[in-house]
Amino acid sequence: MVNKLLKHEFTALSRMLVPMYIILLGLAVITRIIAIFETDTLIYDIILVSAVVVLSVGLVVGLVYTMVSCIIRFYRNLFSKEGYLTFTLPVSVNAHLLTKLFTSMVAYVASLGIIFISFCIATSGELLAEIFKAAGYILGKAGEALGANLGLYFAEFALLMLVSIAAGILLFYACMCIGQLAKRSRVLLALGVYFGYYYLTQFIVTIGIILLTVFEDSEAFMNLLDWIALNPEATIHIVLLGLTAFYAIMGGVYYLVAHTIMKKKLNLE
Amino acid sequence: MNELLKCENLTKTYGRITALNNVNLVIPRGKIIGLLGPNGSGKTTLIKILNGLLTPTEGSLTISGFKPGVETKSKVSYLPDSSYLNSWMKVEQIVNMFIDFYPDFRPELAYKMLKNLDIDPTAKLKTLSKGNKEKVCLILVMSRNAELYVLDEPIAGVDPATRDYIISTIINNYNPEASVLLSTHLISDIEQILDEVIFINKGVVELHKTVDEIREENGMSVDELFREVFRW
Numbered sequence: 001m002v003n004k005l006l007k008h009e010f011t012a013l014s015r016m017l018v019p020m021y022i023i024l025l026g027l028a029v030i031t032r033i034i035a036i037f038e039t040d041t042l043i044y045d046i047i048l049v050s051a052v053v054v055l056s057v058g059l060v061v062g063l064v065y066t067m068v069s070c071i072i073r074f075y076r077n078l079f080s081k082e083g084y085l086t087f088t089l090p091v092s093v094n095a096h097l098l099t100k101l102f103t104s105m106v107a108y109v110a111s112l113g114i115i116f117i118s119f120c121i122a123t124s125g126e127l128l129a130e131i132f133k134a135a136g137y138i139l140g141k142a143g144e145a146l147g148a149n150l151g152l153y154f155a156e157f158a159l160l161m162l163v164s165i166a167a168g169i170l171l172f173y174a175c176m177c178i179g180q181l182a183k184r185s186r187v188l189l190a191l192g193v194y195f196g197y198y199y200l201t202q203f204i205v206t207i208g209i210i211l212l213t214v215f216e217d218s219e220a221f222m223n224l225l226d227w228i229a230l231n232p233e234a235t236i237h238i239v240l241l242g243l244t245a246f247y248a249i250m251g252g253v254y255y256l257v258a259h260t261i262m263k264k265k266l267n268l269e
Numbered sequence: 270m271n272e273l274l275k276c277e278n279l280t281k282t283y284g285r286i287t288a289l290n291n292v293n294l295v296i297p298r299g300k301i302i303g304l305l306g307p308n309g310s311g312k313t314t315l316i317k318i319l320n321g322l323l324t325p326t327e328g329s330l331t332i333s334g335f336k337p338g339v340e341t342k343s344k345v346s347y348l349p350d351s352s353y354l355n356s357w358m359k360v361e362q363i364v365n366m367f368i369d370f371y372p373d374f375r376p377e378l379a380y381k382m383l384k385n386l387d388i389d390p391t392a393k394l395k396t397l398s399k400g401n402k403e404k405v406c407l408i409l410v411m412s413r414n415a416e417l418y419v420l421d422e423p424i425a426g427v428d429p430a431t432r433d434y435i436i437s438t439i440i441n442n443y444n445p446e447a448s449v450l451l452s453t454h455l456i457s458d459i460e461q462i463l464d465e466v467i468f469i470n471k472g473v474v475e476l477h478k479t480v481d482e483i484r485e486e487n488g489m490s491v492d493e494l495f496r497e498v499f500r501w
Contacts, residue, residue, distance in 0.1 A: 088347050090339050
């Protein structure tokens with residue numbers, strides 16, 4: 001059943017996202033074509049800069065549009081009239097949540113891939129070669145500094161990115177599910193919960209930073225700094241894996257909230 | 270087991286409002302049952318609990334011994350009171366979706382009914398009229414070989430000819446071993462096909478009898494009795 005859900009989910013999401021991806025790639029091709037016909041005139045400079053700006057804004061809009069499309073898809077398919085079909089399919093709540101999470105993550109990664117490809121198309125030729133050369137140089141220097149662990153750091157960083165994206169998506173899902181507990185203005189409540197939670201976490205982080213400055217002269221803090229200085233590689237591993245574990249736990253909590261509400265408190269109107 | 274659906278002390282409240290109040294009900298197999306009541310009586314609430322779209326506050330509801338969940342959703346074929354299909358999808362895409370998720374779905378029957386109604390399977394749902402969209406929904410529901418068909422207001426908001434078509438579709442295509450639970454206000458149109466009726470008012474089941482019993486005991490049709498019981 002999960003395979004079938006995935007098939008229908010990808011079909012629905014791709015009809016929202018593929019046209020946008022085609023537009024972005026088209027903008028990249030147009031930018032590149034403009035770059036080919038380089039002339040030393042003010043008009044050309046204006047056109048080229050405009051094309052670059054439109055492409056840059058388009059890429060950002062594309063990323064935001066992907067995020068918004070996934071959220072809208074989740075809401076419409078489960079909590080609008082479509083929910084009467086979705087929730088009467090012989091499929092578990094876990095299957096619904098996991099397929100939506102998976103397809104959203106694929107969409108995010110795909111949009112990042114489109115951004116990268118668009119960038120490569122727009123800068124193809126000598127400029128792209130220079131950019132890759134510079135990137136190679138930076139990576140080489142990083143490799144010298146970090147030693148054999150460079151590949152492992154990249155893997156841990158990639159894992160952290162995936163887990164944090166998943167946690168971010170699940171937070172949206174949990175907020176939308178919490179919004180469903182209200183009788184009216186459900187979307188408003190969902191937004192309120194999301195922003196309230198965001199500001200609460202910002203507040204907690206700020207308090208943490210303030211506490212750090214209060215204790216920065218303490219012996220324990222000094223010992224910690226010494227340890228970090230002596231063990232930079234281990235520190236990077238701990239930070240990356242620690243953050244990954246943190247986001248994984250938070251993602252698990254958001255999943256539990258969404259699952260519990262969808263299974264036990266569903267009230268489609 | 271002849272008991273297909275069983276409600277025990279089923280209650281649903283929304284704050285201070287009681288939508289269903291201690292409902293005890295048994296629906297047997299192989300019957301067409303009318304769920305009749307005025308607006309706000311609790312019909313749709315009962316139907317939604319049955320389909321797992323609402324959770325009860327107290328009590329229980331089982332279908333073939335299972336609580337509403339994955340097992341019961343494969344046994345129940347549900348038609349809501351308005352179209353719930355993605356308007357951007359084509360009719361054949363929706364049919365394929367039903368083939369994917371319901372092993373008991375009969376695509377040859379669905380396509381036959383679509384052809385009889387001159388509905389192009391390659392047409393997008395958003396290009397169909399309201400009546401045709403509802404017919405597509407009904408065709409999908411009745412093309413399943415389910416144990417329980419639940420139809421919420423299937424003939425409201427359509428013309429008399431379409432109503433007759435819907436009623437004949439229900440009669441001609443449902444599994445005789447199954448039951449059909451029909452919620453409606455248009456009792457006179459549906460009375461001739463009903464085996465049993467349930468009168469529900471303010472969340473309470475006031476009557477559950479066969480149509481023959483009602484006619485013999487009260488000397489009136491179900492429609493006449495309904496108007497008598499729920500008179501303002």
